[in-house]
Amino acid sequence: MSTDINLRSRATLEGDTAVIRALVRHPMENGFAKDASGALIPAHHLTVVELLHNGRPVIVNHIGSGVAKDPAMGWRVPGAKAGDVFMLRLADNKGATKSVEMKI
């Protein structure tokens, strides 16, 4: 099984505010759904998404299984300028992780 998470993300600048968008391909299974044979599908969901601005953690999102499949999320970070580096760090309940850097 892959230990990577599929993430597409974008950081853009609106004045001095960075607009960060993330689209994660993830099943977000809560452990209650059943497959075609009637067996329970084990819980498999993101647990945390962290956003760092030039290395400084600015937003920590703790996430439950009630967030929709293939989560799309967005945040705004003030005090940003061209050349700043944003990093997204993700982890799920099975230990898969992903991190990506974006320069605006």
Place this chain on the structure above:
Amino acid sequence: MHMKSDAGFDRRAFVAAVAAHGVLLATATWPLAGHASGERNAAAFGARSLDALYAALGLRPGDSSQAITLGVPDIAENGANVPVEIKVDIAGTNRVILIGEKNTYPLLMDVAWAAGGVPTLDVRIKLGESANVRVIALAGGKAYTTAKEVKVTIGGCAAG
């Protein structure tokens, strides 16, 4: 799930980075109350009722506030994918909690901001049935809240 399963990256490095920058330590509820280094509150995410959730979080929703903007559809055709937009106009807000009141696991997200952050959040959630979506914002150690009902015509398939 306990913290270990959440720790896809080095928590000690994270704590060291926070200490080095210092700025995060200046905010009253950072680390998140009762959870060193902003660790996931597993008891809160595992709570199956609002009472159990508030007990695990160690807080109550607080006073209703018009300064919290909660954008949700009045009617959601598909409970598996309900868009939510949150904006909090309360100075000093450093934590926002998103709840689906009738979900099996009511706690959807628990988000912390460093000092000077803009507490806005866009996300899509699952709702098992028509229910209140509630936001709790913490600022200066005080809780403020707002809630809106979403009518779900097709449930979110055992939404949790």
